Amino acid sequence: MKMKIYWYLVVLLVCALIISGCTAAVNQYGASIENVESLRSMQSTSKVKVNAFTSDELHKSINCRGTITINTPDGKPFEEYIRNAFISELRLAGIYANESSLAINGNFEKLEASSMMGDAKWMFKIIISSEGKEPFTVDSEYDFSESFFGDRACQEVPKAFVPAVQQLINDIINHPKFAAMLQ
Numbered sequence: 804m805k806m807k808i809y810w811y812l813v814v815l816l817v818c819a820l821i822i823s824g825c826t827a828a829v830n831q832y833g834a835s836i837e838n839v840e841s842l843r844s845m846q847s848t849s850k851v852k853v854n855a856f857t858s859d860e861l862h863k864s865i866n867c868r869g870t871i872t873i874n875t876p877d878g879k880p881f882e883e884y885i886r887n888a889f890i891s892e893l894r895l896a897g898i899y900a901n902e903s904s905l906a907i908n909g910n911f912e913k914l915e916a917s918s919m920m921g922d923a924k925w926m927f928k929i930i931i932s933s934e935g936k937e938p939f940t941v942d943s944e945y946d947f948s949e950s951f952f953g954d955r956a957c958q959e960v961p962k963a964f965v966p967a968v969q970q971l972i973n974d975i976i977n978h979p980k981f982a983a984m985l986q
Contacts, residue, residue: 825871826864827957829964832888834895838972842896845976847985850900851893851907856886856929858911867918867957873964881914888968889975898985907984908932912940916960923949923959925967931975931984939980943971 861880865873875884886909893899913928925945932938945967948959975981 826874827867827871827961828874828876829884829961831876832884832891832965832968834888834892835969835973838892838969838976839895841973841976842892842898845898845982845985847898847982849905849985850898850903851905851985852899852901852903853886853890853893854906854908856882856889856909856911858882858914862911862914865916865960867916867960871957871960873916873957873961882909882911885909885914885968885971889972892972892976905985906933916964918949918957918960921949923947925960925963927967927971929971929975931978931981933984936984937980939978941971941974941978943967943974945970 861882863874863878863880865881867873875881889907889909890899908931910930910932911927912930913926916925917923924947927943928940929943930938930940945963947963947967
């Protein structure tokens with residue numbers, strides 16, 4: 804009987820170690836052709852740079868159901884990942900210049916994921932601003948596959964991040980005040 808309890812405890816300990824130390828990384832960003840084409844169609848005569856994206860507390864990782872920690876591929880904050888994604892799309896559209904005097908700022912009020920049944924989504928709320936221009940707020944949500952089981956649900960969170968960021972950028976550049984910000 805003691806041997807059976809011993810093995811039961813060993814298995815339980817191994818399972819606890821496996822579950823508690825899991826991490827997952829989001830994929831490298833891939834630019835959205837739709838976003839690049841939208842940016843090109845704005846026919847901006849100005850080049851733009853993107854300052855650091857900020858938030859009250861930088862998101863170096865995001866926890867999923869308390870069991871899996873989600874990180875960016877390089878371990879940098881999610882705000883920086885999204886900034887770099889935005890820069891890549893502006894660069895592909897031919898309107899990015901790091902030395903430009905026209906700078907876009909972004910401050911996240913919300914940057915989080917939910918993997919709960921009926922509510923699996925990435926949620927962003929960001930204020931976009933530029934000196935001398937009227938700021939605007941973008942609320943963006945990206946729904947993804949949900950699952951009752953925590954491990955399956957938490958596998959979907961990092962997989963959905965790239966399309967969620969593409970959607971966020973699309974929501975930013977299609978906001979009525981964005982084109983005016985580039986003038």
